[in-house]
Amino acid sequence: MPELAEVYYYAHRWEPAIGETITKVRHHPRARVFRRLESDPAETLTGSRLARILTHGKQMCFRFAQPDSWLGVHLGMSGKLTLVPLPYAPDKHDHLVLETGGHALVFTDPRMFGEIRLHAGAEPPAWWSGLPPECLSAAFDQPTLDAFLKRRAKAPLKAVLLMQERFPGIGNWMADEILWRAGIHPATPAGSLTPSLRSTLFQTLKEVCSDAMCVIGSDWGTPPDSWLFNHRWQDGGMCPKTGARLQREEIGGRTTCWSPKRQPRR
DNA sequence: TCCTATGTTGTATG
DNA sequence: ACATACAACATAGG
Numbered sequence: 001m002p003e004l005a006e007v008y009y010y011a012h013r014w015e016p017a018i019g020e021t022i023t024k025v026r027h028h029p030r031a032r033v034f035r036r037l038e039s040d041p042a043e044t045l046t047g048s049r050l051a052r053i054l055t056h057g058k059q060m061c062f063r064f065a066q067p068d069s070w071l072g073v074h075l076g077m078s079g080k081l082t083l084v085p086l087p088y089a090p091d092k093h094d095h096l097v098l099e100t101g102g103h104a105l106v107f108t109d110p111r112m113f114g115e116i117r118l119h120a121g122a123e124p125p126a127w128w129s130g131l132p133p134e135c136l137s138a139a140f141d142q143p144t145l146d147a148f149l150k151r152r153a154k155a156p157l158k159a160v161l162l163m164q165e166r167f168p169g170i171g172n173w174m175a176d177e178i179l180w181r182a183g184i185h186p187a188t189p190a191g192s193l194t195p196s197l198r199s200t201l202f203q204t205l206k207e208v209c210s211d212a213m214c215v216i217g218s219d220w221g222t223p224p225d226s227w228l229f230n231h232r233w234q235d236g237g238m239c240p241k242t243g244a245r246l247q248r249e250e251i252g253g254r255t256t257c258w259s260p261k262r263q264p265r266r
Numbered sequence: 267t268c269c270t271a272t273g274t275t276g277t278a279t280g
Numbered sequence: 281a282c283a284t285a286c287a288a289c290a291t292a293g294g
Contacts, residue, residue, distance in 0.1 A: 077273050110291050113273055171272050
């Protein structure tokens, strides 16, 4: 489900538990979400204190102290985090439940495309320290974008924007929103953009990321109808800019929505 | 019953 | 080695 801003939103559902100590850990070790686990959650986290909440694109990291450890969470397609009062009876798809004195911190994910990772020790694990620059950081600049578009020259832009190695946090709806605002057809080969369109794409990408963080980031706000967001989900939607019917088709392996008038195929 | 779903990874192919 | 395309993963809901 979640992209950049939704990930931030869900990560901070656990905020009230900062400073609290984990008294009990419940999990189903055989669930797919634990496929790359490198240490046992109960042994590693019990008695340890939640110190910090961090997010990076679609990745989350919860820092625990005394002893030090790193809990990674990826929500996949259907994952969520919630914080509920105790006592709490775990639901069918609650794969990890951390209990403190007052709260249950719950990771739930019916489809199990999400993932839980865990690393014990003071040094950050590679799965956290090796992430690419965030889209909203200064290190993500125009030359960075240009170089990547050149390397992925023949792939459709829609597929390229979904690559987390360069665009951490961008998902299906954000990619469509970016291309729609930029007026670029999603099937356009990444290497074929003029310098002027590359500049437009860069600015639009930053804008969509920052708008998403403002609207969804801390509370859950629904994006306004002036975005493509509210019109792209099902057949029959209308473009809020042109008033014409939106088109939907699979591009880059994902359902893609665009406005033919604004985003002409070249 | 059939289709879809805000994601990533492994594998095949060029 | 690199880039691209696609099946596979598992479940719920329309």
